[in-house]
Amino acid sequence: MTNPLFGPNKLKLGLFGLNVDQACAITTIDGLFHPEWATIKRITQRADAAGFEALVPVARWRGFGGKTNFNGTCLETFTWAAGVGGATERTSVFSTSHVPTIHPIVAAKQATTIDHITGGRFALNVVCGWFAPEMEMFGRTIMEHDERYAYATEWLTILKQLWTSEEEFDYTGRYFKIQKGFHQPKPIQRPFPPIMNAGGSAIGRHFAAKHCDMIFVHVKGEDVEAARKDVAEVRDLARKQYGRDIQVWANCYCVIAGTDREAFEFRDWYVNEKGDWEAVNNLVKILGMQAGVLPKEMLEAAKYKYIAGWGGYPLVGAADRIATDLGKLSAVGLDGVLLSWARYEEGLGRFITDVMPRLEQAGLRGRA
Numbered sequence: 001m002t003n004p005l006f007g008p009n010k011l012k013l014g015l016f017g018l019n020v021d022q023a024c025a026i027t028t029i030d031g032l033f034h035p036e037w038a039t040i041k042r043i044t045q046r047a048d049a050a051g052f053e054a055l056v057p058v059a060r061w062r063g064f065g066g067k068t069n070f071n072g073t074c075l076e077t078f079t080w081a082a083g084v085g086g087a088t089e090r091t092s093v094f095s096t097s098h099v100p101t102i103h104p105i106v107a108a109k110q111a112t113t114i115d116h117i118t119g120g121r122f123a124l125n126v127v128c129g130w131f132a133p134e135m136e137m138f139g140r141t142i143m144e145h146d147e148r149y150a151y152a153t154e155w156l157t158i159l160k161q162l163w164t165s166e167e168e169f170d171y172t173g174r175y176f177k178i179q180k181g182f183h184q185p186k187p188i189q190r191p192f193p194p195i196m197n198a199g200g201s202a203i204g205r206h207f208a209a210k211h212c213d214m215i216f217v218h219v220k221g222e223d224v225e226a227a228r229k230d231v232a233e234v235r236d237l238a239r240k241q242y243g244r245d246i247q248v249w250a251n252c253y254c255v256i257a258g259t260d261r262e263a264f265e266f267r268d269w270y271v272n273e274k275g276d277w278e279a280v281n282n283l284v285k286i287l288g289m290q291a292g293v294l295p296k297e298m299l300e301a302a303k304y305k306y307i308a309g310w311g312g313y314p315l316v317g318a319a320d321r322i323a324t325d326l327g328k329l330s331a332v333g334l335d336g337v338l339l340s341w342a343r344y345e346e347g348l349g350r351f352i353t354d355v356m357p358r359l360e361q362a363g364l365r366g367r368a
């Protein structure tokens with residue numbers, strides 16, 4: 001097995017958003033992440049040496065407006081993965097692919113190429129696209145929600161056939177026609193690299209359970225226990241309906257400081273005082289989360305979470321508290337978490353020196 005996603009650590013760790021401006025924090029403070037290659041290389045190499053299992057970029061083509069045009073400046077994900085793959089030695093390097101933006105023959109070839117560059121450490125996050133203005137840039141109307149998954153199913157079926165079929169094959173579906181499909185070399189990982197999907201809807205979950213190796217659950221509110229049922233349900237869906245074992249991960253954001261209080265105050269400051277509220281208003285509108293649809297307090301809480309870290313589960317406090325919270329996430333059945341920080345490099349550094357040893361002591365991870 002060449003991919004650390006299948007390695008022995010009980011709680012796997014990944015970094016999220018190291019190709020998009022500001023990564024996951026919709027704020028205007030100094031010290032944010034910017035996708036400059038020297039920075040990306042430094043951060044990803046540091047994570048690689050510290051034993052992180054996954055580096056997951058965000059597929060994005062335009063920003064969300066506001067003062068910062070949040071995420072608007074960004075690097076393309078396959079080429080990013082090729083570069084990061086060449087600069088690292090152990091971690092799994094993901095590309096995130098919006099299926100409507102790329103033909104499956106091209107995506108399969110790019111994925112195989114990166115799998116060879118990395119010696120079998122590539123993984124693919126399949127996303128359907130939900131940000132209409134971004135999809136419209138490609139000159140097409142965004143598909144209706146469930147149809148996106150029908151399209152993704154054909155797209156992924158073709159990828160898997162290209163990766164595994166030793167014979168040329170024809171394919172005729174609703175969206176694609178492949179004549180004498182041919183693909184050599186095959187990926188290093190057999191039968192093919194791990195596939196992730198983070199769909200949250202019922203149809204998205206079925207798609208992930210049936211076709212993917214890694215799925216995400218949204219840990220709602222601050223109650224970790226509430227996620228236990230959700231994690232078990234997703235796992236059961238894959239096992240019972242599709243006879244498959246999948247990994248279940250969650251997206252978290254991290255704010256680490258010397259004391260819990262300092263961390264909470266810092267987060268309140270970068271969200272309430274320094275947040276890019278115009279950008280987050282645009283985002284929640286696109287997501288269909290408007291006043292009237294949601295009660296006012298729920299909408300405000302959602303905006304707060306998006307600004308703090310793209311709506312992820314909050315890991316906020318001093319190192320002890322963060323390690324304890326990660327232990328709780330593991331105890332409810334999660335296999336891994338994606339992390340990001342507003343001041344990314346500084347936060348990651350503190351996490352590696354202060355939290356990682358605590359995770360080792362707790363038996364959640366071995367020494368890097």
Ligand SMILES: Cc1cc2nc3c(=O)[nH]c(=O)nc-3n(C[C@H](O)[C@H](O)[C@H](O)COP(=O)(O)O)c2cc1C
Nearest residue numbers: 057058059096127129130198199200201204216251
């Ligand atoms: C960890 C994570 C990563 C995601 N990455 C992207 C991405 O890079 N680009 C994107 O457009 N959507 C991304 N999404 C959105 C999901 O693919 C999905 O569309 C969303 O969660 C809504 O689910 P649904 O499609 O089932 O309604 C991500 C979601 C999560 C939780």
